[in-house]
Amino acid sequence: MTHGVAYDLSHLLGGIILVLSFALLSQRRLDAVITLYAAQAIVLAVAASWQGWSQGVTGLYVTAAVTLAAKGVAIPSALRRIAHRLNLRRSIEPALGVFPTMVLGVAFVALAVLVVLPTTAQSQAVTREDLALALSVVLLGLLMMMTRRSALTQVIGFLSLENGLILAAISIAGLPLLVELAVAFLVLLAAIVFGVFFFRIRDRFDSLDLGHLDTVGRTHL
């Protein structure tokens, strides 16, 4: 196992994706959150094409193209339009402060590394470390969904979680392309459903703050 450029570059790209996840966690302005998400998707597309080149699998270029088109361009611009139509320009109030969120985030990354590295001792180094990074991105996405109160940022947390899944899928050599295509298709479908939701929630509650939803729930045990 030579740790050449292939290893360094895929490691670097995985690292950038993780750093962007942290940036997503700490960012409060909606515009910036959407931009960071788009940036994460673009880096993911680069990582997928790099893996396609180094593994010699043409299918991964398809993954890269779909990722770039759908998640780098289409979904962010749709989110921007929704934010504009719903007049969501103000900063978002997270349910948990930035500092505790960051501490939790670091703890989640440590957990991911501690879980993945020992279990994958027999796999290739690229796979192991990308898998650890991917699980970190998944957990940070989960954390973002838990610590944000606005429906729109919860969705971005979900979409970023799903970027982690794609990162895991591209780093494993020999995984059927079916997986990535299925994920890409379903994410698009989910994004459309989310879009419909925003307007319904907005219609019903005059806000995307899900704190309102909880009060409804409590009256209906």
Next chain:
Amino acid sequence: MTSPGMLAEILSPPFWVVLLPLAAAICLAFVRDHRAAGWINLAAAIGTALLAARLPGQTGAGELLLVDPLSAHMAMLTASIGVIAAWFSLGYIRHEAASGRLDGWRLRQYHALFQAFLGFMLLALLSNNLGIAWVGMEAATISAVIVVGLSRTAEAVEASWKFFILCGVGIALALFGTIVLALAAIPVTGPGLPAMSWTSLALAGPRMQGSLLNLAFVFLLIGYGTKAALAPLHGWMPDAHAEGPTPVSAVLAGSIPGVALVLILRLRGLMVDNPEAISPGPPLMALGLASALLAAFSLWRRRDVKRFFAFSTIEQTGVVAFALGLGGAGATFAAMLHLTLHTLAKAAVFVCVGRAAQLKGGQRFTDIGGLGATPLGLTLAAAIVAVAGIPPFGLFASEFLVMAETIRRQPLLALPLGFALVLGGWALISRLVALSTGAPTPSIGPVVPWTSLLPAWLPLAAIILLGFAMPEALTAWFASVAGVAR
């Protein structure tokens, strides 16, 4: 991605079971008349059930499909629930349309999504490929989410949002588990589709790397456990059951936990075969027991009838998961029998509850009372007694089998399990008394005719028959279903 073999399988008779509802879904999206759509919906459901009934004679495994007694049985069960739901839906939707809660475009969505939901659940059950099973589950979830939100009341929007977020996270974790499982399999099965197919995974099971298999198991258990409504990830189910249109969101969606449990059961086989892997039993038993206990206590605090019965489903699913965790042929037999009978009984309950909520114009216990000796009251009483596991209904036998296996294998755990069953059954009976006796609450419609309760009588009749006598052929069939999983 698609090989000629797979293409041939898509056109083969077993796959028609999946294709028919999906084709019907596309057609129904264009049918404007909701009465005609209701009948097409029922015809498609019956056709699917007839096709599914032929599955036991079509066993075999290909790249795409895995038809063995387990998947054939679950497909037949799901398709029968589809018939009950579609039949019930005829009258239910007529009422909803007359009351103006659902307009033309939403009724078209409703019928199309009904069939899509059914079709994707069948795809998840019959797929030989873990990735395609995942796609089926996710697509079924999205169909159900849209149906739950159809009425667009504040509660419905909240319920579908919760459903989407919780199940979305669950299904994402399941995909991570699937990817890790493929990583474990690739060194043994080689790259590509075989790394995700149940048949080649079963062959490769003993030689896979145990630690990776453990990691995959944890994610798949949490992921599909969410869909099976196992505690602590059960939060979506009561809201979804309560707020959506009852035929889809309660009757048909009652099959979703079964579909998820089948995937977990197949995974259990892989874990048991591998000498390095952890034993899948204890985590399954812990989740199952926690769900059963939590739901048994929660039952007492529910004021909404549909949420009440959703918690009862969580309790019974927990019992099934617990029995699957016990392991061994006897416990798996008991679990599959219990899952089958409970799914049928709960379908009957929700048919009655859906009718009662329409009749009384509300779905709280305070709205529905004094149903008495009307056809609706009696049918609901019979269905609740069946779910509570009281003889002569078959659920008594299946709960008895689960308890017997627990005493044999884990005597100490029989105590909390028995406690949960008694507490849950007691809650059901005390609620039954409140629903049936006392002064009738005001109704907003005419008395429900007995003909519209036929979809509830069919499953109840089957459960009573099985309570009195279990034909030998059926016992052998359940044994072969349980025999698929080790």
